[in-house]
Amino acid sequence: MAQGRTVEVRVPATSANLGPGFDTLGLALSVYDTLQITELPAGTLEVEVSGSGAAEIPRDETNLIVRTIAHVYADAGRPLPGLRIVAENGVPHGRGLGSSGAAVAAGVLAAKGLLAGDVEIGDGDLLRLATEIEGHPDNVAPALFGGLTIAWMGERGPQHKKLLVHRGVSPLVLVPAYTMSTSQARSLQPPQVSTADAVFNVSRSALLIAALMQSPELLLDATADRLHQDYRAEAMPETQRLVQALRGAGFAAVVSGAGPSVLVLADGPGSRQDAVELADEVTDTPWEALLLAVDVRGGTVGDRAEGFHEAS
Missing domain, CATH: 3.30.70.890 (GHMP kinase, C-terminal domain)
Structure with a gap:
């Protein structure tokens, strides 16, 4: 089967709220989901999942990463290609460590990598698109950008500020x-x-x-x-x-x-x-x-031939 571009994505776990910062504060942590996403002919979908929660994760169009990639392509006005997704989940599922936010972040980063050279997706659009799927930005912001993030909804949509954490934490x-x-x-x-x-x-x-x-x-x-x-x-x-x-x-x-x-x-x-x-x-x-450590890089995406690039 003819294949197109392959990108590799890595996204960290996150912990939101941190006590008092309800729906506002989030922290990226050094546990990761890693994925390879390959373009296939339109209408083809292959999903392989290992690691945490693998047995419960759908392998069809309802898969959260697939839905997120499709959302980004639709927003960009581009036809969705077929996809092969190979995911290894290190982020514990259903445990309050942002597994759904990590999946959404992985999806927008994968789409960014697959569309590179045709449609350029900046940090603001990454956060907007991820929030449209996730519903709120407090988990997706640290998953995308790393560190400690303050996230809020402003007149221009979801916004974030990334801060550096003291090395003693x-x-x-x-x-x-x-x-x-x-x-x-x-x-x-x-x-x-x-x-x-x-x-x-x-x-x-x-x-x-x-x-x-x-x-x-x-x-x-x-x-x-x-x-x-x-x-x-x-x-x-x-x-x-x-x-x-x-x-x-x-x-x-x-x-x-x-x-x-x-x-x-x-x-x-x-x-x-x-x-x-x-x-x-x-x-x-x-x-x-x-x-764990505080992850300061956030999500990364790279063409297999070019290496990784941070979201910001």
């Missing part, structure tokens, strides 16, 4: 065997919150930026939240129990995204092992410990 993610649906987690939140709770989160979000960029010793206070984690606790009691135990021991622990994973923002690599040992002691759930 050492992420740890504790991943349980069970999953959590983002839609289920959102359904547990009330439609309104008190002014006091809103002000509390505004203050902690502002403090969190300072803590992540220059004052890691403030991370425990900076990651306190009143807008979403307590409301979701009933759906994942073991996650809530672990977060409370870690915070009681002085660790800046939060629910990662919609959960059920727990993100610990340690103020140095040495303390992470203490958090892992505490997790083994305080709940009945086994937790896989991922000792």
Whole structure:
């Protein structure tokens, strides 16, 4: 079968919210989905998936990466070619680490690579197109651009600002065997919150930026939240129990995204092992410990003959 261009894509996991920064803050982490996407004759589709969640991922036109590539081609006014997608999923699925955002980011980057030389897609369009599929930019922004991102919806559509994280911040993610649906987690939140709770989160979000960029010793206070984690606790009691135990021991622990994973923002690599040992002691759930770094590159795409290029 005749083949066209092949591109290779790599996108990081992300943790959104980071405690108080609900639907606004996101952090790219050093766990990755890697993909090869090849152009085939129109009407042909081959999807191979290995790694996390592989058994549940569709192999037809409903596949999220396929739908995202098709969306970008339609936006560009170009006919969709046939596709062969070979994906290896390193990002845990259904665990609050941005697996759907990573898939959407992979799709827009793949389309960018396949269309290179015909249609040029800049960073603003990458974020816009990804947000149109994902629904909100807080996961796709760090997946695309790396680092710590602030994302918001402005008059010109989704926007982001990428920030550098203090080198003393050492992420740890504790991943349980069970999953959590983002839609289920959102359904547990009330439609309104008190002014006091809103002000509390505004203050902690502002403090969190300072803590992540220059004052890691403030991370425990900076990651306190009143807008979403307590409301979701009933759906994942073991996650809530672990977060409370870690915070009681002085660790800046939060629910990662919609959960059920727990993100610990340690103020140095040495303390992470203490958090892992505490997790083994305080709940009945086994937790896989991922000792990670902040990914500063974000998603990359490259023609196999030309090497990788960052999204920004």
